[in-house]
Amino acid sequence: xxLQTHAAAASTFIADEPRTDWHDExxxxxxxxxxxxxxxxxxxxxxxxxxxxxxxxxxxxxxxxLIEFEEKAKxxxxxxxxxxxxxxxxxxxxxxxxKNNIQKIVKSKSMLTEECGLNxxxxxxxxxxxxxxxxxxxxxxxxxxxxxxxLPAIHLKKEDVSETFHRHxxxxxxxxxxxxxxxxxxxxxxxxxIEAGLAITGVNFAIAETGxxxxxxxxxxxxxxxxxxxIHIACMGFEKIIPKAEHLxxxxxxxxxxxxxxxxxxxxSHFSKPGAGQQMHIVIVDNGRSKQLGRTDxxxxxxxxxxxxxxxxxxxxRRSGGHSYHTAVSGPIGSILNPNxxxxxxxxxxxxxxxxxxxxxxxxxxxxxxxQLWKWRQVIVSxxxxxxxxxxxxxxxxxxxxxxxxxxxxxxAVRSFMSLFPFLFRTKKxxxxxxxxxxxxxxxxxxxxxxxxNKKA
Amino acid sequence: MKVGLFIxxxxxxxxxxxxxxxxxxxxxxxxxxxxxxxxxCCGQPxxxxxxxxxxxxxxQNFVDNFSGFEYIVAPSGSCVLxxxxxxxxxxxxxxxxxxxxIYELTEFLVDVLQxxxxxxxxxxxxxxxxxxxxxxxxxxxxxxxLMEPAFxxxxxxxxxxxxxxxxxxxxxxxxxxxxxxxxxxEEAVSVKMGKDRIAxxxxxxxxxxxxxxxxxxxxxxxxxxxxxxxxxxxxxAEILNSSIA
Numbered sequence: 001x002x003l004q005t006h007a008a009a010a011s012t013f014i015a016d017e018p019r020t021d022w023h024d025e026x027x028x029x030x031x032x033x034x035x036x037x038x039x040x041x042x043x044x045x046x047x048x049x050x051x052x053x054x055x056x057x058x059x060x061x062x063x064x065x066l067i068e069f070e071e072k073a074k075x076x077x078x079x080x081x082x083x084x085x086x087x088x089x090x091x092x093x094x095x096x097x098x099k100n101n102i103q104k105i106v107k108s109k110s111m112l113t114e115e116c117g118l119n120x121x122x123x124x125x126x127x128x129x130x131x132x133x134x135x136x137x138x139x140x141x142x143x144x145x146x147x148x149x150x151l152p153a154i155h156l157k158k159e160d161v162s163e164t165f166h167r168h169x170x171x172x173x174x175x176x177x178x179x180x181x182x183x184x185x186x187x188x189x190x191x192x193x194i195e196a197g198l199a200i201t202g203v204n205f206a207i208a209e210t211g212x213x214x215x216x217x218x219x220x221x222x223x224x225x226x227x228x229x230x231i232h233i234a235c236m237g238f239e240k241i242i243p244k245a246e247h248l249x250x251x252x253x254x255x256x257x258x259x260x261x262x263x264x265x266x267x268x269s270h271f272s273k274p275g276a277g278q279q280m281h282i283v284i285v286d287n288g289r290s291k292q293l294g295r296t297d298x299x300x301x302x303x304x305x306x307x308x309x310x311x312x313x314x315x316x317x318r319r320s321g322g323h324s325y326h327t328a329v330s331g332p333i334g335s336i337l338n339p340n341x342x343x344x345x346x347x348x349x350x351x352x353x354x355x356x357x358x359x360x361x362x363x364x365x366x367x368x369x370x371x372q373l374w375k376w377r378q379v380i381v382s383x384x385x386x387x388x389x390x391x392x393x394x395x396x397x398x399x400x401x402x403x404x405x406x407x408x409x410x411x412x413a414v415r416s417f418m419s420l421f422p423f424l425f426r427t428k429k430x431x432x433x434x435x436x437x438x439x440x441x442x443x444x445x446x447x448x449x450x451x452x453x454n455k456k457a
Numbered sequence: 458m459k460v461g462l463f464i465x466x467x468x469x470x471x472x473x474x475x476x477x478x479x480x481x482x483x484x485x486x487x488x489x490x491x492x493x494x495x496x497x498c499c500g501q502p503x504x505x506x507x508x509x510x511x512x513x514x515x516x517q518n519f520v521d522n523f524s525g526f527e528y529i530v531a532p533s534g535s536c537v538l539x540x541x542x543x544x545x546x547x548x549x550x551x552x553x554x555x556x557x558x559i560y561e562l563t564e565f566l567v568d569v570l571q572x573x574x575x576x577x578x579x580x581x582x583x584x585x586x587x588x589x590x591x592x593x594x595x596x597x598x599x600x601x602x603l604m605e606p607a608f609x610x611x612x613x614x615x616x617x618x619x620x621x622x623x624x625x626x627x628x629x630x631x632x633x634x635x636x637x638x639x640x641x642x643e644e645a646v647s648v649k650m651g652k653d654r655i656a657x658x659x660x661x662x663x664x665x666x667x668x669x670x671x672x673x674x675x676x677x678x679x680x681x682x683x684x685x686x687x688x689x690x691x692x693x694a695e696i697l698n699s700s701i702a
Contacts, residue, residue, distance in 0.1 A: 011645035020649065028628070035601065044604045313602065315632045319649050352643060354636025354650075355505065357593035361602035374505065381507030394508040401466065401503075402514025404495035411470050432644035437651075437679025440471045447469045447476035451492050455480070 003326040003345070006352040010320035023155065024318040030151075031312040033261025034362065041253070050250050052366035055303035058241055059293065065208040065241045066284065072211025073282055076273040083285045086116035092283050093118060093200070093233060097127060100231060100279075102197040108215070108222035109133040110202030111149050111306060112235050112285060114328040118200075129200070130192045132221040134185055141168045147322030149329055150259050150308040155321050189221070199225030203236035203282075204305070205251055209244050212272035213282070216255060216265040223269050233281045234271065238289055239302040251305060254364035258307040292340045297375045301336045303365040308333075310359035310369055316352055325349060332359040336372040339380065347385035350376035411446055458570075460488045461526030463559070465536045465671070466498040472671050478698040479532040479562055485698075486570050493522035501539040505637040509543060520546045520555065528569065529559040532694045534591020534669050537561045542594075561595055562694055563669050567610040572617075579699045580620030581665055583691075584658035585611060586677070587630040588670035597669065601630050611669050614697055621696065626657035635676035651680045658688065665691045 004012075014020050038044045058065055070080045083089035089112075097105070105122070107113065107129050119129050119140070131140045135152035139145065141164050146152030153161070158176045165171040171184045201222045206213040213234060215222040226232040242251065256262040274280035293299050311317050311331035322330040327338045327346060335349035350373045359369040380386065400406050428435045445453075460483055464476040483490045499519065500512035519540065523529050531537050540559050546552045566572045587609075591597040598609035615623050634640070634650025641647075655677060658666050666681075666688060668674050674690040681688055 007643045007645070010643065014645045014649050017649075024653070038604055041604075315634065315650050316643070316646050319646050319653075351507075351639070352646075354589070354632050354634060354639050354647075356589035356632035356636075358589075358602055358630075358632070361593060361600055377505070377507035378509050382510065386507065390506070391508075394503050394506055394511055398500075398503050398508065398511035398515060401498040401500070402518055404497055404518060407466070407497045432641040433679065435644060436648040436683060437676065438682035440675050440678065442471065443473055445473055447464050447473035448492075448494065450473050450477060451480075452494075455492070 004324075005348040006320065006324050006326070007348065009324035009326070010316075010352070013321045013324055014319060019157075020319055022157070023321060026154065027312045027318045030260060031309075031362075034258055034309055034312065035261075037257040037261040037263065041257070047250055047254055048364055048366050051254055051305075051364055052303065054242065054247050054250065055365050056300065058243060059239070059299060059302055062238065062241065062293070065243055066238060068208040069206055069211055069241055070284075072209065074211070076211050078211065078273060078280045078282055081281060081283045083283055083287070085287045086285075089116045089235065089283055089285045089287065090118055090121040093235070094122065094125060094127075096231065096233060096281060097122075097198060100198070102231070103127070104192070104195045105129045105198045105200060106132050106192055106196040106221075106225040106229065107200040108202065108217060108225055109136055109152070110200065110235055111146075111329055112202055112237050113200065114146060115237075116235075116285070116287065118235075130189075130196075132189050132192065132219075132225055133217070134182070134219060137185060137189065138164055141165075145323065145328060147330065148308060148311055149306050149331070150311075155323065193224045193228050196225060196229045198231040198233065199229040200233045200235060201226055203234050203240050204255070205242050205248060206236055206240045206282075207243075207245050207248070208241055210272065212245075212270055213240075214248060214252075215269045215271065216252075216267065217269070218260075218262075218266045220267045223267060226269075226271065227275070230277065231279045231281070232271070232274070233283060235283045235285065238284050238286055239304070255305055255307050258309040258362065258364040288341045292337070295340065298336060298340065298372055300367055301333070301369075301372060303367055304333050304337075305365060306333075307364055309362040309364065313358045313362045314353075315356065315358070316354065320352070325352070332369045332373070333367070336367075336369060336376060339376050343380060343383060344385055347380045350374075350380060408446075408448060411448075458488050459527045460490045461523050461529045462490050462492045463496060463499075463523065463529050463531035463536070464492065465531060465533045467675070468532065468671050471675070472692065475532055475671055475692040475694055478692065478694040479530070482562075482566075482694055482698045483530060485576070486566065486572060488570075491526070496522045499536040499539045500543070501536060502637060504539065504543055512543075513545070516545050517547075519544060520548065520551050523555055523559075524548075524551045527558070528565065529555060530562055530565045531559070532562045532669070532692060533671060534561045534588050534595050534597060535672055538590040538594035561591055561597065561669060563591075563610045563614055564595060564597055566697075567613055572614070575614070575617040575697060577617065577697050577699050578619040579696045582622045582624060582661070582663050583615070583665045583667050583696065584624050584626060584661055584663035585615065586626075586633060586654065586658070586666055586668040586673055587611075588668050588673045589630075589632050591669050592630055598630075601628075611693055615667075615693070618696060618699075624658075624661040624663055626654065626661065628657065633673045633677055635673050637672075640676055647676070648680060651676050655680060655686070655688070659686075663688060665689050665696075667691050667693050667696055669693050
């Protein structure tokens with residue numbers, strides 16, 4: 001399937017302006033809640049610095065910490081699996097399912113399984129996986145991807161949810177009462193939890209010194225699944241590791257405040273060993289992370305703790321919606337992670353930004369997101385993933401701007417933007433500027449001309 | 458104090474009045490200002506589009522024009538930030554000197570000249586647009602995302618202008634959506650962002666929107682004019698240089 005570029009998809013999204021305004025305001029509200037929560041902590045900036053340093057240290061010693069984690073987890077009675085890529089991850093999960101002859105699976109939110117396409121893979125094998133996070137269940141019914149990593153159905157209004165539940169759960173048509181709809185989802189999911197033979201969860205933090213891991217949810221659905229089902233599989237990208245349990249004191253304080261403005265998620269569930277008669281598996285996944293770790297300019301993108309603060313603050317994300325990024329992890333962080341996974345398919349993403357820098361400022365682990373967007377642009381152009389037209393235009397511009405006399409000549413000839421920046425013609429078809437904006441009025445004299453006439457000795 | 462005046466290409470060609478105001482303002486403040494005649498551009502349009510590799514000629518031209526000045530000043534946070542972060546050249550000493558001695562106009566007036574008063578008069582209601590590169594890149598003012606004490610160099614200067622009533626939009630430092638070539642390659646988002654900024658200033662009933670970057674203002678002006686708005690855009694240098702008529 002040929003995917004639309006971000007610009008094209010965003011333009012479609014914006015065509016419904018009231019809905020765009022609603023989307024923008026909803027996410028800005030979350031950003032404002034984050035500000036308020038951060039202001040409530042005197043040492044906020046110090047916490048960010050510590051979190052950043054802990055993650056940097058961990059990324060530099062990842063091999064040791066991963067081995068330590070594996071040893072400790074095994075000693076706790078957990079089975080540890082290693083997956084080089086998404087396909088291996090999916091195969092490992094499938095093998096566990098088949099070996100135990102499982103029919104029904106529940107899954108709490110895991111962006112890693114989205115990244116690996118697990119649901120689709122299992123569907124093809126005839127196994128149905130039920131997403132138990134409310135937002136994820138909604139988008140799963142609709143056969144959509146999450147549009148946000150923390151708020152998967154944030155692109156939908158309650159009317160959309162009502163319609164979806166009417167179709168899939170038989171709720172009353174046109175009943176948009178959130179309480180009614182949530183209750184319907186609750187009853188529906190309750191039966192899925194009871195029937196499930198296996199529960200899949202993500203991992204927020206994996207602790208090297210204990211071999212345990214922490215899963216953060218607001219709905220308690222990870223716990224419901226993992227405690228009820230005889231088998232628990234936790235899937236994690238290898239960057240989820242932190243050295244010590246005490247480091248949770250830094251990360252748990254930052255995560256929920258950055259994500260939604262809550263002091264802490266409703267559930268911070270600590271898992272360490274399987275219950276009596278239960279199995280616990282951890283799948284540790286690379287899927288391009290080693291490659292990213294080897295890219296000097298981009299390695300620290302692996303510090304990400306998936307809070308989505310950069311989504312909520314991004315003026316472009318708020319006005320284009322997560323689906324316009326055509327990837328599992330969208331938003332600013334997705335735009336610096338995804339070119340590593342597939343540079344050609346995601347060549348548009350680093351350009352879906354004004355480089356305003358707000359993302360880097362809200363990031364709780366201080367990833368220099370906007371700087372990396374700039375650097376990815378350079379890589380993408382040097383690798384040739386750019387249109388011929390743009391390349392010719394840029395070469396022409398660079399030539400003119402390196403020759404002062406030619407620059408002045410072009411300037412004088414056309415008062416000169418037209419020749420310097422060919423997109424600035426007054427036709428809406430050829431000139432995107434002119435579609436919704438007037439051109440600047442060309443003055444008779446440039447500043448240089450004025451200076452020559454009035455000032456030059 | 459010998460100052461080399463850098464007037465970014467699009468200001469030179471389209472907004473000469475901004476260059477004139479900057480020059481006059483610096484001279485009033487006692488600077489000896491020169492405008493090197495062979496300057497063109499900082500190279501940002503290429504670099505932000507991923508073509509930094511093509512800006513060598515432009516960079517060299519910048520170094521040739523601006524070496525030897527005590528300070529370099531420009532009425533654009535964005536172009537200054539680009540020079541600070543991305544200027545390259547064969548002569549590293551010259552490049553490093555330029556990188557560390559180039560100033561955006563308002564930071565130069567506040568930090569270097571330590572201006573405490575101005576002979577300026579602008580009896581209008583003015584909305585301040587905070588340009589991202591000046592703010593988050595050069596730290597001209599505190600940022601809403603960070604937990605830091607509030608300050609603003611542009612606001613400090615506007616506070617010295619007689620008659621000026623300053624207002625701020627509801628979201629104090631959201632991007633206007635210009636973003637260099639973003640404004641054409643992501644036209645829909647760019648314009649929507651600009652419209653939303655304008656709506657917040659319009660809610661304050663301002664006569665003018667000002668900023669320390671002409672690029673943001675050019676974008677906002679284009680939208681205002683298309684919609685036949687009576688609100689005008691004006692660079693901060695023009696306000697600070699305005700005198701009693």
